[in-house]
Amino acid sequence: MSEKRHAVHNGRIIDEKDAVLPITLREVQSNFSVYEALRVIEGHVVHLGDHVRRLEESAAVIHLPLSKVDWQKEIDALIEKDHIVDATMRILVVGTKEPLWFITWSTLLTYPDSYYREGVDVTTYKGERFLPQCKTGNLLLNYLSREEASRQGAFEALLVDDEGLIREGSRSNFYIIKGNVLTTAPDDTVLDGVTRISVLRAARELGYSIEYRRPEKSEIFSADSSFISSTSMGAMPIKAVDGERCPMDRDKVAAICALVRKWERE
Amino acid sequence: MSEKRHAVHNGRIIDEKDAVLPITLREVQSNFSVYEALRVIEGHVVHLGDHVRRLEESAAVIHLPLSKVDWQKEIDALIEKDHIVDATMRILVVGTKEPLWFITWSTLLTYPDSYYREGVDVTTYKGERFLPQCKTGNLLLNYLSREEASRQGAFEALLVDDEGLIREGSRSNFYIIKGNVLTTAPDDTVLDGVTRISVLRAARELGYSIEYRRPEKSEIFSADSSFISSTSMGAMPIKAVDGERCPMDRDKVAAICALVRKWERE
Numbered sequence: 442m443s444e445k446r447h448a449v450h451n452g453r454i455i456d457e458k459d460a461v462l463p464i465t466l467r468e469v470q471s472n473f474s475v476y477e478a479l480r481v482i483e484g485h486v487v488h489l490g491d492h493v494r495r496l497e498e499s500a501a502v503i504h505l506p507l508s509k510v511d512w513q514k515e516i517d518a519l520i521e522k523d524h525i526v527d528a529t530m531r532i533l534v535v536g537t538k539e540p541l542w543f544i545t546w547s548t549l550l551t552y553p554d555s556y557y558r559e560g561v562d563v564t565t566y567k568g569e570r571f572l573p574q575c576k577t578g579n580l581l582l583n584y585l586s587r588e589e590a591s592r593q594g595a596f597e598a599l600l601v602d603d604e605g606l607i608r609e610g611s612r613s614n615f616y617i618i619k620g621n622v623l624t625t626a627p628d629d630t631v632l633d634g635v636t637r638i639s640v641l642r643a644a645r646e647l648g649y650s651i652e653y654r655r656p657e658k659s660e661i662f663s664a665d666s667s668f669i670s671s672t673s674m675g676a677m678p679i680k681a682v683d684g685e686r687c688p689m690d691r692d693k694v695a696a697i698c699a700l701v702r703k704w705e706r707e
Numbered sequence: 708m709s710e711k712r713h714a715v716h717n718g719r720i721i722d723e724k725d726a727v728l729p730i731t732l733r734e735v736q737s738n739f740s741v742y743e744a745l746r747v748i749e750g751h752v753v754h755l756g757d758h759v760r761r762l763e764e765s766a767a768v769i770h771l772p773l774s775k776v777d778w779q780k781e782i783d784a785l786i787e788k789d790h791i792v793d794a795t796m797r798i799l800v801v802g803t804k805e806p807l808w809f810i811t812w813s814t815l816l817t818y819p820d821s822y823y824r825e826g827v828d829v830t831t832y833k834g835e836r837f838l839p840q841c842k843t844g845n846l847l848l849n850y851l852s853r854e855e856a857s858r859q860g861a862f863e864a865l866l867v868d869d870e871g872l873i874r875e876g877s878r879s880n881f882y883i884i885k886g887n888v889l890t891t892a893p894d895d896t897v898l899d900g901v902t903r904i905s906v907l908r909a910a911r912e913l914g915y916s917i918e919y920r921r922p923e924k925s926e927i928f929s930a931d932s933s934f935i936s937s938t939s940m941g942a943m944p945i946k947a948v949d950g951e952r953c954p955m956d957r958d959k960v961a962a963i964c965a966l967v968r969k970w971e972r973e
Binding site for chain 2: 584
């Protein structure tokens with residue numbers, strides 16, 4: 442792996458340190474941008490089609506003029522340039538008149554095995570994402586809720602909406618398992634996570650029926666298990682909410698996670 | 708005025724083109740930032756104390772570690788360097804571990820006299836600002852609502868909250884005048900605009916009583932006049948909402964605007 446990282450900027454390979462945005466542009470000041478976070482495993486980018494589709498959908502919702510880009514080709518050029526094997530990659534498109542787009546990468550984001558074996562702590566945070574189905578640069582709520590979780594020693598924050606119901610995490614989707622029912626918030630209230638698609642497919646394959654409904658926090662304590670999912674996490678069991686232990690069935694979550702990860706390599 | 712503009716970045720004068728942010732920083736990606744827009748008139752920055760106070764308050768709310776900066780000195784250095792007479796200036800602080808801060812400037816933002824004489828068109832847009840009292844970089848709602856207003860040929864968008872009540876504009880505060888009562892949304896539901904402080908002071912001086920209440924859109928049509936305010940606009944009368952003419956009393960608004968502008972020069 443080369444010492445100095447590169448990036449792609451509007452079709453050109455650049456030094457990563459030149460992947461910058463002028464603060465004088467109104468679109469930069471206003472987070473008029475969309476993005477995707479991807480996994481590269483053994484030199485192969487995972488579920489690129491799903492990510493590109495979501496990028497285009499996010500752009501369409503906010504009227505961001507996204508030009509046609511051959512993302513596979515651009516990503517492959519960066520993989521080759523920096524001899525990337527495993528990585529977390531990020532596509533960013535800023536909606537200036539001629540959109541500025543970038544592909545950057547960093548060491549593959551992974552988590553200790555203990556997070557999957559013992560579960561993670563989460564907190565709750567009052568707030569609703571603006572345009573929940575869009576992956577835009579408007580991320581302050583996500584940032585603040587996650588920082589508050591960190592201050593409380595937790596791994597993730599669950600976002601609770603105005604009606605007191607749980608929709609999703611600051612950087613994850615959220616699920617409850619009870620019997621053979623898996624409950625998660627309806628598509629139009631959350632980010633349609635690329636990993637969420639796999640989680641729901643895995644759950645069906647394992648015999649669960651899916652209930653699309655925003656759960657109350659109290660339901661976590663009468664369920665068999667709850668968990669979160671994201672591109673980086675896969676599926677990760679929750680062991681406590683706001684400092685209070687909750688039921689956890691790590692094997693049930695692990696079975697879902699195994700399928701999610703298996704399909705990534707197909 | 709010199710050809711090439713400069714900026715201040717953490718106490719150093721730099722070329723404006725070097726006022727950039729690395730897209731690989733999580734704080735940059737997440738708009739973990741606060742800002743202020745200021746007016747420089749005849750080489751003198753207007754209401755700096757109020758702007759700095761709000762900058763510090765915004766930073767405190769989101770736990771952004773804002774170091775002590777002598778903003779007057781830094782701004783004066785830039786005014787001297789670029790021989791600035793009149794300008795719109797912007798302070799931006801990004802909350803990385805060592806906060807990155809910038810002062811940039813552009814030609815003074817002003818509006819045609821006709822906007823004040825004939826009034827402006829506004830539209831309504833459903834949406835509530837996250838952390839309404841804070842001036843953060845989380846501005847996508849402001850951007851999108853204003854773009855939608857532009858597409859409809861309007862100058863500004865009024866943001867309507869979940870209860871259907873008007874709080875503020877995408878980049879302005881909002882007021883209704885009826886008899887000797889001026890109605891505006893309560894402090895804790897809107898941005899505490901620096902110009903809003905002056906507008907309310909002017910209104911009191913002119914004999915109005917202030918009613919802090921979020922009005923319904925329909926009230927605009929039974930009022931004497933409605934108007935918006937901001938640092939750049941001063942006070943500007945509204946002549947139509949969502950394409951429908953509304954009552955407008957430009958003289959009453961002009962009287963408030965004159966006091967607001969007079970105090971800027973004191």
